[in-house]
Amino acid sequence: MPESEILNQAFELGYTYTRSTGPVVGRFLTGLRDRKIVGIRASDGRVVVPPMEYDPDTAAELSEFVDVSSEGEIVSWAWVKHPREAHPSTEPFAWAMIRLDGADVPMVHWVQAGDESDLHTGARVRARWADETVGFITDIAGFELV
Amino acid sequence: MADQQDTITGIDVPVYLKYNFTAGAGPARFLSQVKNGKLTGQRCPRCQQVYIPPRGSCAACGVATEEELVLPDKATVQSFTIVSIPIPNNPIKPPYIIANLVLDGANISFIHLMSECVNEDVRIGQRVQAVWKPEEEWDYSMDNIRYFKPLDEPDVPVAQIGKLPVSGWEGMSDA
Numbered sequence: 584m585p586e587s588e589i590l591n592q593a594f595e596l597g598y599t600y601t602r603s604t605g606p607v608v609g610r611f612l613t614g615l616r617d618r619k620i621v622g623i624r625a626s627d628g629r630v631v632v633p634p635m636e637y638d639p640d641t642a643a644e645l646s647e648f649v650d651v652s653s654e655g656e657i658v659s660w661a662w663v664k665h666p667r668e669a670h671p672s673t674e675p676f677a678w679a680m681i682r683l684d685g686a687d688v689p690m691v692h693w694v695q696a697g698d699e700s701d702l703h704t705g706a707r708v709r710a711r712w713a714d715e716t717v718g719f720i721t722d723i724a725g726f727e728l729v
Numbered sequence: 730m731a732d733q734q735d736t737i738t739g740i741d742v743p744v745y746l747k748y749n750f751t752a753g754a755g756p757a758r759f760l761s762q763v764k765n766g767k768l769t770g771q772r773c774p775r776c777q778q779v780y781i782p783p784r785g786s787c788a789a790c791g792v793a794t795e796e797e798l799v800l801p802d803k804a805t806v807q808s809f810t811i812v813s814i815p816i817p818n819n820p821i822k823p824p825y826i827i828a829n830l831v832l833d834g835a836n837i838s839f840i841h842l843m844s845e846c847v848n849e850d851v852r853i854g855q856r857v858q859a860v861w862k863p864e865e866e867w868d869y870s871m872d873n874i875r876y877f878k879p880l881d882e883p884d885v886p887v888a889q890i891g892k893l894p895v896s897g898w899e900g901m902s903d904a
Contacts, residue, residue: 597743597746
């Protein structure tokens with residue numbers, strides 16, 4: 584064999600994790616399966632989406648679930664020109680912080696838009712639900728501009 | 730509100746790391762010999778340690794290991810573990826043994842399977858030999874060896890493991 588022959592081979596390392604959701608995140612995911620987005624009220628009255636288990640200020644256990652809208656506005660965003668394999672879209676898209684109506688803090692998801700110039704801070708977006716929902720964050724198949 | 734039975738309590742969140750592994754010059758020379766059924770170690774010109782599988786350099790001395798030598802397929806058990814828990818996607822049924830084995834003439838161990846043995850009788854210092862796949866199945870892989878099986882030879886004392894010459898026990902008695 585000549586010294587220059589290069590041997591290479593694909594190799595996949597898989598970590599097949601399963602995670603327990605706990606009652607709060609479980610409630611959020613169960614809501615997604617029913618095509619609803621559920622937040623939780625913090626001690627200062629803010630509605631947090633996705634819901635957190637403990638208050639960010641007092642660390643008290645939280646339990647007051649609040650339904651929020653599946654529509655909201657873009658607070659900030661980053662355009663992905665060249666999506667990679669693990670990304671949720673094969674077309675260029677935006678990662679965005681989206682403040683849903685009825686919520687006080689934004690959550691991260693992705694936005695489908697034809698072009699970067701279609702997006703702006705404050706743009707109105709709406710969740711697009713997957714054809715089949717299973718109780719996972721991908722039940723929202725991205726947001727689209729309203 | 731969803732029925733209590735229907736509440737989501739767990740999710741699958743696998744992580745897959747996809748590599749394209751390139752062997753590099755040293756390991757490529759080793760693997761091309763393995764394809765021919767030969768186990769080729771590389772010797773460090775400074776400390777004289779023999780590495781197999783070689784990486785093309787000596788990790789201790791930081792120099793290239795150009796000199797190659799063909800080693801026999803006899804080895805000594807340096808350490809081992811009896812695997813009792815099934816690993817997802819692994820076709821081998823427990824209990825089975827994976828062992829750190831040092832080939833005769835080599836100074837470092839590699840990991841391989843042991844079989845044709847009584848698991849409870851496997852011990853450090855035990856002598857073993859490779860059981861190869863049929864030649865037509867040989868590839869650039871240590872899987873050309875199916876497993877190692879016990880040899881009817883005296884055990885190697887712990888202090889001598891990794892110090893046998895290429896000729897194995899025979900070479901020791903000559904010395």
